[in-house]
Amino acid sequence: MTVVAWIVEATWPACVAAARRYASTDTDVVLLHVTDPNVADVAHGAYAGLLGRHHTHRDPGRQVENLASAAARKLLDEAATQLGRRCTEVERTGPVEREVVGAAEGAELLILARDGDLGHLGPRSLGHATRFIVDHAPCPVLLVWPTAPPAVTTLPPPPDP
Amino acid sequence: MAETCSAVLLIAVLAWAVIRPFGWPEAVIAVPAAAFAVVIGTISVGDAGNELARLAPVVGFLAAVLVLAQLCAAEGLFDWCGVWMARVARGRPGRLLLAVFAVASVVTAVFSLDATVVLLTPVVFATTARLAVRARPHVYACTHLSNTASLLLPVSNLTNLLAFSAVGLSFVRFAGLMAMPWIVAIALEYVVFRRYFAADLGVPPACGRAVGSTASKAEPVAPPWFAIATVAATLAGFVITSAAGVNPAWAAGAGALVLSLRALLRRRTTLSGIVSAADLPFLAFVLALAVVVRAVIDNGLDAALRGWLPHNTSLAGLLTIAALAAVLANVINNLPAVLVLVPLSAPAGAPVVLAVLIGVNIGPNLTYAGSLATLLWRRILRQHNHDAGLTDFTILGLLTVPAALVAAVVALWISLHVLGGYGP
Numbered sequence: 001m002t003v004v005a006w007i008v009e010a011t012w013p014a015c016v017a018a019a020r021r022y023a024s025t026d027t028d029v030v031l032l033h034v035t036d037p038n039v040a041d042v043a044h045g046a047y048a049g050l051l052g053r054h055h056t057h058r059d060p061g062r063q064v065e066n067l068a069s070a071a072a073r074k075l076l077d078e079a080a081t082q083l084g085r086r087c088t089e090v091e092r093t094g095p096v097e098r099e100v101v102g103a104a105e106g107a108e109l110l111i112l113a114r115d116g117d118l119g120h121l122g123p124r125s126l127g128h129a130t131r132f133i134v135d136h137a138p139c140p141v142l143l144v145w146p147t148a149p150p151a152v153t154t155l156p157p158p159p160d161p
Numbered sequence: 162m163a164e165t166c167s168a169v170l171l172i173a174v175l176a177w178a179v180i181r182p183f184g185w186p187e188a189v190i191a192v193p194a195a196a197f198a199v200v201i202g203t204i205s206v207g208d209a210g211n212e213l214a215r216l217a218p219v220v221g222f223l224a225a226v227l228v229l230a231q232l233c234a235a236e237g238l239f240d241w242c243g244v245w246m247a248r249v250a251r252g253r254p255g256r257l258l259l260a261v262f263a264v265a266s267v268v269t270a271v272f273s274l275d276a277t278v279v280l281l282t283p284v285v286f287a288t289t290a291r292l293a294v295r296a297r298p299h300v301y302a303c304t305h306l307s308n309t310a311s312l313l314l315p316v317s318n319l320t321n322l323l324a325f326s327a328v329g330l331s332f333v334r335f336a337g338l339m340a341m342p343w344i345v346a347i348a349l350e351y352v353v354f355r356r357y358f359a360a361d362l363g364v365p366p367a368c369g370r371a372v373g374s375t376a377s378k379a380e381p382v383a384p385p386w387f388a389i390a391t392v393a394a395t396l397a398g399f400v401i402t403s404a405a406g407v408n409p410a411w412a413a414g415a416g417a418l419v420l421s422l423r424a425l426l427r428r429r430t431t432l433s434g435i436v437s438a439a440d441l442p443f444l445a446f447v448l449a450l451a452v453v454v455r456a457v458i459d460n461g462l463d464a465a466l467r468g469w470l471p472h473n474t475s476l477a478g479l480l481t482i483a484a485l486a487a488v489l490a491n492v493i494n495n496l497p498a499v500l501v502l503v504p505l506s507a508p509a510g511a512p513v514v515l516a517v518l519i520g521v522n523i524g525p526n527l528t529y530a531g532s533l534a535t536l537l538w539r540r541i542l543r544q545h546n547h548d549a550g551l552t553d554f555t556i557l558g559l560l561t562v563p564a565a566l567v568a569a570v571v572a573l574w575i576s577l578h579v580l581g582g583y584g585p
Contacts, residue, residue, distance in 0.1 A: 009296075046282065048530040049525055049535065050274075050275060052178055053443050116360040126360075
């Protein structure tokens with residue numbers, strides 16, 4: 001059995017903490033990072049827009065790709081250190097939400113952190129990718145707060161009947 | 162006959178520049194095409210010579226700015242910008258976006274859009290990685306600002322340099338009239354980016370440090386004072402040469418020379434490194450493209466388009482021409498668009514040419530990869546398979562470009578009234 005923790009910049013420590021807490025010692029923990037290829041593609045595209053300057057092979061998109069892959073490895077290593085137990089680091093590149101859903105296939109649990117505007121408790125509080133994953137996950141999902149969860153008193157008043 | 166020949170030559174030059182067979186320089190076909198246009202008489206030797214003579218200083222100016230930007234990069238100016246952005250951001254993605262907007266706007270204005278695309282974008286990405294924040298909004302901001310923030314100075318965009326030489330505005334006057342459109346367009350982009358990327362920007366920095374700090378400390382880097390001072394002196398030189406009625410290209414040349422000498426003395430670069438930074442094949446491409454476009458204009462395009470172009474400097478007229486310029490820039494690319502539109506709009510006066518520049522500079526944000534032609538070719542090559550990215554980019558373009566165009570043209574119209582740009 002495996003528990004997949006989706007590691008995203010800024011919110012990942014909460015997922016690692018949840019994995020430490022909820023994954024039993026005999027389960028495999030998979031730390032998953034997905035690189036969004038659109039970021040490098042935007043840099044490729046901007047370079048392609050510079051008519052007449054292509055022979056110089058200075059495409060910034062390539063640099064961004066290399067930097068992104070190094071940053072993903074570093075993030076996963078930090079998360080593994082934080083987790084403090086044996087785990088598998090998985091690095092994928094592709095449409096983020098689809099890659100996460102694909103990686104969660106057959107898992108016992110998928111752990112992900114809330115993102116979006118954390119001061120706005122809903123409706124429509126989650127970021128696009130997170131919302132998609134919650135909707136389409138092929139396994140149980142544990143959605144954790146990256147910060148301290150809000151108190152019950154933050155509930156809005158019930159709608160008028 | 163001459164009409165068809167000149168049009169075919171232009172299409173061949175543009176197609177080669179988009180397709181880039183064997184990765185050969187764009188000048189490989191552009192220069193022979195220009196020579197061929199002269200040989201078959203679609204443009205006379207005299208006209209071609211005049212065009213080259215008019216554009217030689219422009220191309221020299223461009224070369225100086227390219228060298229200046231590259232040597233500033235070698236001096237560590239852009240890396241220092243990255244460190245500065247990280248420090249100002251204090252781990253907050255929202256503050257980082259503000260810092261990226263400030264730096265990308267200034268870098269684009271001073272060093273031209275090439276510097277932002279090629280030299281600054283990787284630095285911005287590296288900064289987001291170091292701060293462990295999501296990169297998307299910041300990298301998109303670089304791309305958008307490389308176009309939107311290229312309104313301010315004649316050096317900010319090759320389109321501006323080409324128009325600047327045709328309308329007879331001084332450097333300072335150009336900057337004065339474009340300052341308000343520049344600020345208004347950037348502010349509008351900022352508002353849209355804050356809202357569009359709210360989910361990426363809304364994650365507080367505390368999350369990353371809740372368990373352990375992920376953001377590694379940026380090492381303190383001494384500001385590259387020599388490069389900063391040289392650039393400041395070059396900018397002052399633009400003002401002084403402009404006041405003295407001298408071509409500001411000399412100021413750019415002097416700045417590039419000072420940095421070149423320093424880099425050569427310190428053995429940080431070689432003469433061939435400097436020549437390669439000046440990008441001679443690109444300069445040749447610009448000159449050749451200009452001759453080929455001139456041939457098309459003189460062989461009927463002028464007459465065909467003249468009726469379509471509004472020549473009045475009312476707000477509605479300026480808005481129409483800016484929109485038209487934006488559309489044309491999106492279909493082919495803003496470089497040929499400006500070469501076509503500037504000679505046609507120059508007789509109507511500087512206000513119309515400036516509106517054209519607003520259109521061709523902001524417009525390309527609408528199409529991923531700068532133009533529909535490039536986009537289609539990239540899709541044929543399957544270099545770009547990520548539809549989500551295309552959708553994202555296009556939505557962002559639709560949210561920013563029409564609004565920024567209108568806002569910038571209105572700002573230009575106000576500037577023209579306040580600063581009296583309608584006069585001679």
